[in-house]
């Protein structure tokens with residue numbers, strides 16, 4: 001099991017997700033848990049079309065950044081043995097309430113994705129849907145995912161596309177490039193102190209390889225034809241990776257413990273929305289001031305990761 005200090009950004013992100021739970025995730029949980037289909041991303045692409053998970057019955061699955069745990073619930077309902085991990089007590093409280101209401105129970109662990117108090121090689125699938133995949137430092141949570149995955153196990157995660165990350169301001173996606181891709185990593189939003197992590201595709205591939213994963217797929221979740229402009233208009237990247245059962249030593253990374261095979265992936269942004277206020281933010285901890293003090297609501301930030309039609313500020 002790994003040991004590490006609590007990252008400096010976790011408290012700010014927990015505060016934001018506590019507020020988000022009070023504002024909308026708690027209220028949305030019932031409907032999300034009740035959904036019969038497994039859908040991916042803001043455009044709700046059905047799993048039966050994407051076939052990323054396959055048959056999960058009997059598999060051990062950990063979700064890093066489970067939030068209210070609706071995705072874990074979908075997996076548990078299909079026969080998986082699921083563990084939900086999240087650092088925000090309020091999100092887990094909602095998840096527990098939903099477990100009580102539905103009778104669908106599985107373990108919930110309060111922890112952040114960079115340091116998970118669960119044993120090595122104990123999961124067939126390590127999964128993150130807009131959780132650790134956005135709010136945890138990939139240079140810390142990807143090694144954790146590698147540690148948690150069994151030989152032959154998979155890592156499947158959904159995140160923002162790199163392109164939309166480059167075009168994002170305080171309100172959502174714009175039609176302009178607002179920051180360089182070079183050096184993309186830590187992004188701090190000066191309005192909420194929220195900290196996100198994003199990498200370019202090449203860095204993702206290197207990082208996954210260095211941690212022994214092979215990429216199986218990168219799935220681009222584009223907006224469907226005729227879709228209304230979304231506040232973020234994100235296409236999302238879904239990366240599916242696999243850890244081979246006979247680990248081979250990666251070529252160039254001394255820190256990598258085991259090789260893994262990566263299997264599949266996600267995607268870049270489609271038509272950005274017309275948000276006009278530039279959201280300025282800087283990498284590596286230096287936050288920039290926000291040029292315009294008005295925002296539609298805090299939800300436009302918090303809902304960026306997964307905005308549903310019930311979001312109070314849906315575009």
Ligand SMILES: C[S@@+](CC[C@H](N)C(=O)[O-])C[C@H]1O[C@@H](n2cnc3c(N)ncnc32)[C@H](O)[C@@H]1O
Pocket residue numbers: 010013014017064065066067068069070071072085086087088091111112113114129130131132135136137305306
């Ligand atoms: C968009 S929500 C989760 C969505 C989730 N799929 C669900 O079913 O509700 C993002 C979650 O990431 C969590 N989070 C924030 N920082 C994290 C970290 N360092 N590691 C793991 N999860 C984190 C937040 O607490 C929040 O619950």
